[in-house]
Amino acid sequence: MKVEYVNPFVSSGHKILETVLQEAPDRGPLAMLPSTFTSEQLNVAVGVTGDVQGSVIYGMSLVTADKVASTMIGQPIKTFDQLAASAIAELCNMISGNALTLLSEAGFVCDITPPTLIRGSNCKISTLSIPTIVVPFKLTQGDFKITVGLKSRK
Amino acid sequence: MAKQIMITDDALFMRVMLKTILVGGGYSVSWEANNGQEAVSLYRQHKPDLVLMDITMPLMDGITAVKQIKSEFPDCKIVMCTAMGQKTMVVEAIRAGAKDFIVKPFQPERVLDSVHKVIGAP
Numbered sequence: 001m002k003v004e005y006v007n008p009f010v011s012s013g014h015k016i017l018e019t020v021l022q023e024a025p026d027r028g029p030l031a032m033l034p035s036t037f038t039s040e041q042l043n044v045a046v047g048v049t050g051d052v053q054g055s056v057i058y059g060m061s062l063v064t065a066d067k068v069a070s071t072m073i074g075q076p077i078k079t080f081d082q083l084a085a086s087a088i089a090e091l092c093n094m095i096s097g098n099a100l101t102l103l104s105e106a107g108f109v110c111d112i113t114p115p116t117l118i119r120g121s122n123c124k125i126s127t128l129s130i131p132t133i134v135v136p137f138k139l140t141q142g143d144f145k146i147t148v149g150l151k152s153r154k
Numbered sequence: 155m156a157k158q159i160m161i162t163d164d165a166l167f168m169r170v171m172l173k174t175i176l177v178g179g180g181y182s183v184s185w186e187a188n189n190g191q192e193a194v195s196l197y198r199q200h201k202p203d204l205v206l207m208d209i210t211m212p213l214m215d216g217i218t219a220v221k222q223i224k225s226e227f228p229d230c231k232i233v234m235c236t237a238m239g240q241k242t243m244v245v246e247a248i249r250a251g252a253k254d255f256i257v258k259p260f261q262p263e264r265v266l267d268s269v270h271k272v273i274g275a276p
Contacts, residue, residue, distance in 0.1 A: 019259050072167070086167035093165070093210065094258050097237025101257075104240035112238070114164055114212050 005052055005150040006030065006133045008102035009095070013137060013146050016095045021071050021139060028136035033147060035131050039123040040145065041065075044092040050110030052103060054130045054150040058092040062119075064142030071141065089115040095146070156182035156276045159269070160200070162193040162216065163208040163235070168258070172206055172235070172265065179266040180276035190214030194222050201227065204273045206265075207252070209236040209243065217243075217250055224251035231272050235260070 010027070017025045040059030047055050060068070062080065069084035070076045072091065077084045096112045103110055118125075127149035135146040159181050161172050173183045185200055187193040191214040193205065205223070209216035216234060223230050234247045239257035247255055254268045 016259060073170075083166055083170065086165045090165040090167045090258075094237040097210070097258065098239065101239040104242065109240070109242055112210055114210055 001131055001133055001148070001150060002152075004106055005103070005108075006135065006148050008099040008106070009056065009146050009148050010135050011102060012095050012099035013135060016091070016098055017137060017139065017144070020091055020094070021068065021141070023140055025144070026138040028138065031134050031136070033132045033134050035128060035149065036124055036126040037132065037147065039118060039121060039125050041119065041121045042088065043118040043123075043125070044089055045116045045118060045125075046092060046096045047113035048096075048100070048110050048150060049113070051108040051153055052110050052150050053153055054148075055127060056092075056096055056099075056149070057125060057147040058095070059145045059147065060088075061142055064139070064144065067141035068139070068144070085117055089117055156180060157203040157273050158182050158184045158200070160185040160187060160193065160196060160202040160205045162187040162190070162205060162211070162219065164188055164211040165208075168208065168235075175262045175265050176269065178262070179269070181269065182276075188212075190216055190219030190222075193219045197223050197227065197230070203231065204269060205230065205232045206235045206269075207232050209234060209238050209247070217246055220247065220250040220252055233268050233272060235265070 041062045042065045044058040069087045072087040130149040132149040137144045185196045189211040207216040232252045233254045234252045235256045237258045244255045253272045
């Protein structure tokens with residue numbers, strides 16, 4: 001996969017996580033993953049269509065999701081309810097949307113689908129023929145991974 | 155009576171955040187829509203003073219909803235509020251009839267400034 005498809009998610013991830021959580025995240029080294037990989041406890045899938053297509057999957061533990069949602073909502077959450085799920089989905093939507101703005105500046109015009117939440121840590125996720133690159137972020141709230149599986153439409 | 159605003163966003167979190175900001179600014183949030191289709195039908199029934207509209211939503215996206223509302227109510231006031239900040243999207247939304255374009259994540263002041271600019275004080 002081309003690095004020019006991944007970089008927008010690295011920059012956007014950094015910027016949005018910092019803006020929303022009010023703290024700069026640390027980023028680990030990028031790593032290639034096979035097109036089939038194991039899910040985290042909580043995953044948010046966002047589809048990308050247009051000049052570049054595929055999917056971007058955001059993964060974290062349930063504990064991290066609870067803490068991130070609490071920070072976003074501004075008070076501790078008791079259970080991972082609809083509001084908390086929506087906060088996590090919206091965070092991933094904002095990272096994707098801002099990454100797409102950067103992709104469009106690089107000449108690739110795309111659109112995204114509404115996010116889908118997947119719970120369960122032993123799922124096998126496959127992007128079929130598209131290899132993926134994982135962008136790992138370390139937050140005070142825990143690990144937050146962005147797995148990018150995109151290819152040119154042609 | 156405070157000016158009546160309708161929020162359209164598929165994310166409950168965003169609707170709650172926007173409502174808190176707008177109510178804090180003295181406006182009244184009377185209706186909330188989950189998608190473009192709901193926004194069009196609620197607009198026909200209530201004709202709010204302003205609509206805040208997301209773009210990426212299931213069933214009907216925000217740009218299609220703006221076009222539809224604008225064709226029936228040319229005086230409608232709609233402000234886009236979305237994570238999709240690319241130039242083509244902004245141009246398309248403004249052409250469709252949106253008055254302003256707010257990119258998420260936003261600061262509360264940005265939302266209130268925009269609403270104030272379009273419909274004035276609460």
